[in-house]
């Protein structure tokens with residue numbers, strides 16, 4: 001929602017998606033949060049998942065991530 005440019009959102013997504021599967025699993029999110037003060041884009045991890053996971057499968061796809069942040 002305009003918090004990042006599309007290019008920034010893409011870069012952050014790639015940083016979190018360490019296995020390059022195209023979606024962020026909760027374990028990847030936890031690893032990222034541990035290294036970044038427990039937040040993603042200024043949101044706590046649980047709040048981030050609730051907000052960005054629009055289909056509720058507990059995984060954040062590239063499309064879900066960029067449509068939320070960019």
Ligand SMILES: [Ca+2]
Nearest residue numbers: 017021023024
């Ligand atoms: Ca992944």
Ligand SMILES: [Ca+2]
Nearest residue numbers: 053055057059
């Ligand atoms: Ca999802």
